[in-house]
């Protein structure tokens with residue numbers, strides 16, 4: 406999966422900062438959705454500076470994309486739900502599997 410540098414989600418333009426190096430957090434982050442800044446940040450390396458597998462990076466991208474869709478279209482109800490983070494993670498894995506196994510290319514063709 407090629408991670409784009411920008412996306413339109415609803416009526417909003419999002420910037421995708423990739424590869425991003427998280428240095429301003431006390432917790433380990435591989436991805437972050439910033440609804441105020443309309444930005445998604447994705448790390449290509451782990452906290453030790455080791456390259457993360459491309460599939461793991463793609464999973465993080467889909468995960469943060471689901472957070473953004475939840476924010477724009479669903480008033481963040483899924484994210485704020487008690488089981489929201491776990492559900493988003495599972496949905497991201499499911500979407501990644503369907504996209505990869507069916508070689509879906511959303512970027513190369515007009516639908």
Ligand SMILES: [Zn+2]
Nearest residue numbers: 468472490493
């Ligand atoms: Zn999350």
